[in-house]
Amino acid sequence: MNGVPILSVMTWAPFVSALAIMFFARRRPMLVRWTSLAGATVSLVASLWVYWAYDRELAGFQFREEIALVPSLGISYLVAVDGISALMALLTSIIIFSGVFASWTVKERSQEFYALLLILVTGVYGVFVSLDLFVFFLFYEIAVLPMYLLIGIWGSSAEVRPQGIFGWAMGRTGVGTKEYAAMKLTLYLLFGSAFILVGVLALYVATGSQTFSFLTLASMEFDPALQTWVFLAFYIGFGILAGIWPLHTWSPDGHASAPTAVSMLHAGVLMKLGAYGFVRLGMGLLPDAAVDWAWLVGTIGCINIVYGALSAMAQIDLKYVIAYSSVSHMGIVMLGVATLTPNGLNGAVFQMFAHGIMTGLFFALVGLVYEKAHSREIFKMGGFGAMMPGIATAFTVGGLSSLGLPATAGFPAELLTFLGAWSSEYRWWLFPGVLGAFLTSIYVLRVAKQIFWGPESADPHFQNLPDAQGPEWAALGILVFVLVLFGVAPSLAIGPVDTATIPLLFRLTGQ
Amino acid sequence: MTGDGTFALAALLLHALAFLVLAVVAPLRRLGRPAAWFSILCAAGSLVSALLAWQRHAGDAMSRLVWEWLPAQGQTLATVGVLADAESTIMLTLVALVACLVQVYSLGYLSDEPAPSLGRYYAYQSLFAFSMMGLVLAPNFVQLFICWELVGLCSYLLIGFWYYKPEAARAAVKAFWITKAGDVGLLIGIVLLWRQSGTFDLTEMRVLVDNGALPLAGLSLITFCIYLGAVGKSAQFPLHVWLPDAMEGPTPVSALIHAATMVTAGVYLLLRTEWLFALTPDVLLIVAWVGAFTALLAASLACAQDDIKRVLAYSTVSQLGYMMTAIGAGFAAAGFFHLLTHGLFKALLFLGAGAVIHAVHGNDLPQMGGLARRMPQTTVVFLVGTLSLAGIPLFGGFLSKEEILGAVWAGGLTGPFVLLMMVAFLTAFYMFRVVFLAFFGTPPARDTHPHDPPMTMALPLWILAALSLGVGIYFAVAGPALPFGPAEHEFTSPDWLMPAAVGAAVGGILLAWLTYQRRAIDAATLASALGPIRHAALRRFWMDDLFEGVYGLGLLGFSRLIGWIDRYLVDGVLNVVSAWTVTSGDDLRTMQTGRAQDYVYGVALGLMILLLWVRWALA
């Protein structure tokens, strides 16, 4: 495989298939799907290969490719992966591969839908692999912007009653509609990326050496004052995408309104972009500030965990439950990162992966349930387990992973994070973390009991619903398999991740 | 001779194989009976393997097989494997035996189930047996916790096996949540202990403890947290409320999981870490008192139940309290001995009750009566179980109960000892109440023509009855030397203990006989004599209501508050900002009149200002 620009193949394959769809697949929906599948498959194979061939002994950044783009400004197309980004790329591949299956039944404008989805995925891959901050930012924007159209056109609206002291504002902004969700998400994320851009440019100027290369920047020592404010800018910028409290409210609305595959990608992968960017740029470039501000990151992570779980418990719309559970689980990621311990950071990265898969599975399932029953209202549904045993089983597996049950990927992630939390400077972080896992068990199983188990709903709309069919099985099967596989054998993921977290933490804490 | 742990591993993996095959090969699972037979075959193999393992490790031979599970910083953080020694292999044998018998029994009990759900049942059963064995053989806390949670999962799945029954679905989540609440403690304890000792491994930790290298500061908190896990799983007060509800599951499940094996995991955990708990006598004292209190509470509740399975469930809670008290007194081996005998005769009682339920199609004692003539076989085995539980000499439970009472007395815990003596009396009373009401007395008006169960159900019953009796007789002959752990007696019981305990049991039987058989004492009078206690017992001492309130009002209410805050305050601020933006845009746009002449005015005005500015600024 030497000489093949494997990372570029992985990154651009979806883009190429998106172009092919736009030009050659007009009004041929099956061709659209197969082309998308082909693009996703190429990426999947490439990322599996990268993951498998990554040399753990050698560690560091591998599979490097470099093309100078604007030499006068020091911008170049520099891509490479380390253990963390290899795992994240694999996650992206799995989600998009199953996402293509999960949106097999999209009827309206499927050509544009798939094209946008694939372009978005290219952006995601680009963020994970690029080491040039300018190109990183470009990819970041590519990953964020198609969301607006995807939600605004193919999304669905929910009903939210305006009330409370700010009720007047809710009526004014149209809360609950898909347009509102799309606008909110886009504005929020662009607001965040403005912070990121400022931070990146500040670092670029501070070096004075005309380069955007991560590798060069990472070898520099920045002034502490500069570090502090750039770190906070990165924290806000990436934190918005990672759903940190109180900047998380785009996520429930956005995820609830988005179509199935978009929710999968968004909650499954895009939120990880935030956490990944935070680890890569925030911690990788600004070690002193990362140590100084760990208390803030971890404490807000704890708030996220408990607050997200409690909010999820209060929801009556199935999609909102899952969306808030993402807020809660991203709290675990941020908590793990903030512990600044090897176990905590490994746990955080593992949790990024595990949560990506489980939330992808959840949104796929919610999509399926909605498609069959045309309802997302938890307390109207009931007893679907007898009609759709496959979906019910997959939901239960996802739920169990969500509450950190052993033998699913959620457990090693949470265990490592908790170990890290108790070894960190702020030991009490352990307790909100464990409490969050307990609360998760309550809201997830409550929902599972209400919808799938328990007595059948008397509503005539909910009779004789079909189980998952054809391509939908593929999506569920893949995700459940990965969830269990990584739960049973966590060393599959921890092995490569470990090689990346050790040097990172060495820079931060000298250990 | 040192064993190599292979047999123990094989016992474990056979069940894993059964589960994997049933889970993955959907067509086989949907066939029902073939799937069941496959599972039973694996269970039988597992039993043989477990027996061999027991035989190998019965002495002091210990062996350990581990593989890396979780790496960290290039080293091994956690392992999985088997730790086979005398304690774990004998427990393994009990699990394998009861699992195998229950699987055979289920074939008859669930003969009316549709084929796919029968296959599902056996898949769960195999998963349970695998997880339970993994727990028993766990060489470290991580595997222990993994399997601990997995057995909880299986309990959830099997209680909710008839998920279309609302009570079953509810009981399943209740069981999961309440045990999970205890597991929160266990997980915290494990994390804290890891930090304190630097290892998860039981063997390594034991070495640390033996060398006095484990820092004692904060150890009480750690052991208490670990104990919390046991409180949840072994249904100790106040987390005992899930176990009676768990009876919504199929009866064989209750026999296996909620009587013989899973619920004893907490006791087993404390046994495995007794050297750790020995360092924290304050926590042990809590264990003993809570255990004794639970035993009494549950025994009194058992007297007031009309559902035969609930009586047995409360009796299980009560007996678990017994075992815990012994451990709290510092004599874990006595508790473990009772765990083993209890596993046999309680499984027997549950399976016997299952046969009765199967025959009369109902759980309620008033629906039964006079079954002794219709179901002679069941009556005999049920009596064997009851006498064992009551602690009558020559039966299985007699010696283990004596051991516990002796241990508690020797531990100097007079309070718990008195409580346990009361429990001994109550136990005999409520069990014989069941016997007299169900098997003797007059048949109910609505007769369902009950008859003895088919072969698949009868065989396990007879085997368990024979074992319960056999164990009792064996120890009566061989003396009360425990077949595991320290061979010599750790304490000496006072001479009056045995007569007193037997006296209490016989007293209980007599009272039950007078009340429910001879009707010499009117049951209603007895009830009214105990007025407030009976009333409270019928309300289950309001414990369920308390949990209901905490969940419904406390937790859900608080979550609604948070949800409201999120939607209407946190998000509200954001909406206000955007609404302001929209509004101010609205206001500003009225400047655009659309009349071209207004724009010309604007241009002229701007030009003039510019000219003036140039004039003044550049002058």
Next chain:
Amino acid sequence: MGLQAYLTLAAVVFCIGFFGVITRRNTIGILLGIELMLNSVNINLVAFARFSGDVTGMVFTVFTICITVAEAALGLAIVILLFRVRRTVTADHLDLLKG
């Protein structure tokens, strides 16, 4: 008569034209005002050319006149179209740009 007089005339004509542009209600009137303003510029150009002896100004004026004609034609065409569509040529009613 010096340059001053021409420039004064041009300024007066420009102001009259500008006054017309901003006060007339009729679109045709506004167009006429624009023509006046343009022609005042022409006067300036011719006057400067005459007094500085450079013909460029004259040439430029010829260009401007041509363009003014075209502009007038275009402006009238727009007004006619507007009238067809909106049934009015009153400037105050033509507020399609209103926010």
